[in-house]
Amino acid sequence: MESSASNTAGTFYGVGVGPGDPELLTVKAIxxxxxxxxxxxxxxxxxxxxxxxxxxKPYLRSDVEIVYQTFPMVKGFExxxxxxxxxxxxxxxxxxxxxxxxxxxxxxxMFFSTYIYIFRLLKDCGIKIKTIAGVxxxxxIASYIGLPLCYGNDIMTVIPATAExxxxxxxxxxxxxxxxxxxxxxxxxxxxxxxKENMSEEAVLVSRCGLEDEKIIKNVIDHKLEEINYLSTVxxxxxxx
Numbered sequence: 710m711e712s713s714a715s716n717t718a719g720t721f722y723g724v725g726v727g728p729g730d731p732e733l734l735t736v737k738a739i740x741x742x743x744x745x746x747x748x749x750x751x752x753x754x755x756x757x758x759x760x761x762x763x764x765x766k767p768y769l770r771s772d773v774e775i776v777y778q779t780f781p782m783v784k785g786f787e788x789x790x791x792x793x794x795x796x797x798x799x800x801x802x803x804x805x806x807x808x809x810x811x812x813x814x815x816x817x818x819m820f821f822s823t824y825i826y827i828f829r830l831l832k833d834c835g836i837k838i839k840t841i842a843g844v845x846x847x848x849x850i851a852s853y854i855g856l857p858l859c860y861g862n863d864i865m866t867v868i869p870a871t872a873e874x875x876x877x878x879x880x881x882x883x884x885x886x887x888x889x890x891x892x893x894x895x896x897x898x899x900x901x902x903x904x905k906e907n908m909s910e911e912a913v914l915v916s917r918c919g920l921e922d923e924k925i926i927k928n929v930i931d932h933k934l935e936e937i938n939y940l941s942t943v944x945x946x947x948x949x950x
Contacts, residue, residue, distance in 0.1 A: 719746075719804035721836055722811040723818040723828060725843015726764045729919030729940070733844045734765070741841055742768045746808035748775045749800065751823045760920075760940070761813035776803075780823045797830045804836060815940070817843045821869070821890060846942050847888040850915045854925065856944060858886055863946075870899050870943075881906050889943040896941070900933035903945060912945035 722741045727733035734742075742748070742765055750759035759777065769775075778796045803810050814824040818840050831838060847867070851858045859865050865886040868877055871894065881887050887908065892899050896914075903909040909930055916924040916938040926932045929943065 718807035719837075720809045721800065721804060721831060721838045722809070723824045723838065723840040724765075724811050724813050725817045725822075725824075725841060726761050726813050726815060727844040727919070728816060728846035728849040729760075729764060729917060729923070730849070731764050731767050733849060733919065734768070735841065735843070738841045738843065739768045741811055741839070742813075743770060744809060745811040746774060747803050747810045748773055749810060749812040750775055750777050751780050751812070751814065752777055753780065759813070761815050764815075765813055774808075780826065793826055793830060796827060800827070800831065801834065801836070814843070816845045820845055846918055846940070847890070847944060850913075850918050850942055850944060853918060854913060854915065856913065858888075858944070858946075870895055874898070874902070878902055878906065881908060884947075886944075886946045889945070892941050892943055893937045893939045896935070896937045897933045899943065900929050903943075904930060908945045908947060911948055912943055914941060914943045916941040918942075 722745060724738050724741050726738065748762065748765070748769065750762035752759045762775065776799070778799070779792065780796070781792060800810055800812075812824055812827060814822040816822060818824040818828070828838070828840070863885040864883070865888065866880045866884040867888045867890065868880045870877065870889050870892040881902065889899055892914070900909060903912050912929045914926040914929055914932070914937070917940045924938070
């Protein structure tokens with residue numbers, strides 16, 4: 710996706726780096742990473758470093774400038790407007806200096822990503838923006854573990870586990886296939902819901918797919934009390950007879 714052209718010399722790239730495996734970056738993403746002058750590496754307040762940056766590391770130029778920007782883990786950015794505005798101003802300064810800037814984000818830039826927050830702030834500023842798609846984690850997981858997600862007339866729903874319990878249950882009941890993301894905070898509750906709705910038997914949880922410390926759990930009921938990593942996704946389907 711490309712926004713309208715601007716008077717600034719620099720171009721802002723939103724680059725999806727996929728779920729973890731550096732080989733899952735698209736050629737277009739790699740080309741953008743190699744050409745830019747500045748890499749924006751998002752991180753949370755609680756953690757040092759950036760997972761997105763570590764995934765893109767094999768493709769970074771030795772002279773590229775790396776800038777870490779902190780983004781709070783929030784549903785919206787109204788309560789942290791000042792932080793986002795500061796990040797926006799820093800990016801615009803680079804662009805006004807004639808530098809191309811790439812903002813790295815896990816998975817796909819337009820799907821539950823940090824990039825969306827900064828994109829919304831920049832898209833009406835007359836800046837040239839190019840958004841480069843990435844492989845979403847749940848699709849990478851399905852291929853990695855050999856689990857066909859949808860076929861025939863299957864209806865699949867992607868559900869944030871941070872949603873209200875009733876909404877999660879309603880979505881599951883109206884789906885043949887369910888993808889549950891952001892399960893790290895309430896994994897036990899998610900498993901209980903799946904068990905009650907007869908979808909726990911087919912459920913598979915994958916944490917940090919494609920990274921060195923990835924974890925695959927097929928019997929989620931036996932593991933529901935375990936602490937789950939932030940980068941965890943559950944795939945499940947109604948059992949076919």
